[in-house]
Amino acid sequence: MDAAQQHDCLHRLLGAVRTASLSTIDQQGAPYGSMVPYLWYRPDGALIIHISGLAQHTRNLHRDGRAALLVTETDGPELNPLALVRATFTGTLTGLPPDDPLVDPIRAAYLHRFATAQRVMQLADFVFYRLRPQAIHLVAGFGQAHRMDGAVIGP
Numbered sequence: 001m002d003a004a005q006q007h008d009c010l011h012r013l014l015g016a017v018r019t020a021s022l023s024t025i026d027q028q029g030a031p032y033g034s035m036v037p038y039l040w041y042r043p044d045g046a047l048i049i050h051i052s053g054l055a056q057h058t059r060n061l062h063r064d065g066r067a068a069l070l071v072t073e074t075d076g077p078e079l080n081p082l083a084l085v086r087a088t089f090t091g092t093l094t095g096l097p098p099d100d101p102l103v104d105p106i107r108a109a110y111l112h113r114f115a116t117a118q119r120v121m122q123l124a125d126f127v128f129y130r131l132r133p134q135a136i137h138l139v140a141g142f143g144q145a146h147r148m149d150g151a152v153i154g155p
Helices: 003-014 054-061 101-111 116-121
Strands: 020-027 032-043 046-052 065-074 084-094 126-130 135-139 145-149
Touching: 003 084, 003 135, 003 145, 020 046, 020 054, 032 065, 032 116, 032 145, 046 054, 046 116, 054 065, 054 126, 101 126, 101 135
Parallel strands: none
Antiparallel strands: 020 032, 020 065, 032 046, 046 126, 065 084, 084 126, 084 135, 135 145
16 A cells, blocks of 8 residues: 555544543552544644543643544444454643634634534533544555554544
8 A cells, every 4th residue: 555545544543533532640650541433634734522520531641641542443343353454643632722823723613524513513521532643553454564654633
């Protein structure tokens, strides 16, 4: 699979799948996993999550922003789970202050992708976090693992 095919495979996955597994580091230094909806914000080349300050993963991010988001194709009984397309995005998740100029366009894009998130947008403890991946590990099918620079999801 050449670089253009990898790029296309990754972009199809990001466009089709709306949830990711978020891995953070807890206060004992152990991995902590949770599920989060995410937005691929193409103009910024970032993955965006909207999370509560009350959640364990958010408290973990306050201590250590290093994180990974795993996005995987949906499984089904007729599929080989080892052949599912998936990608792990690693880097540092940073919170966006409410007055950041990116917040309004990100909010609009997030609500377009998740129409049911309108109520959550009203809650003061929810904040957007942004991951501009440093590295991506793409598995495009069984035996098709590729290491990619995080910039490939950019504009």
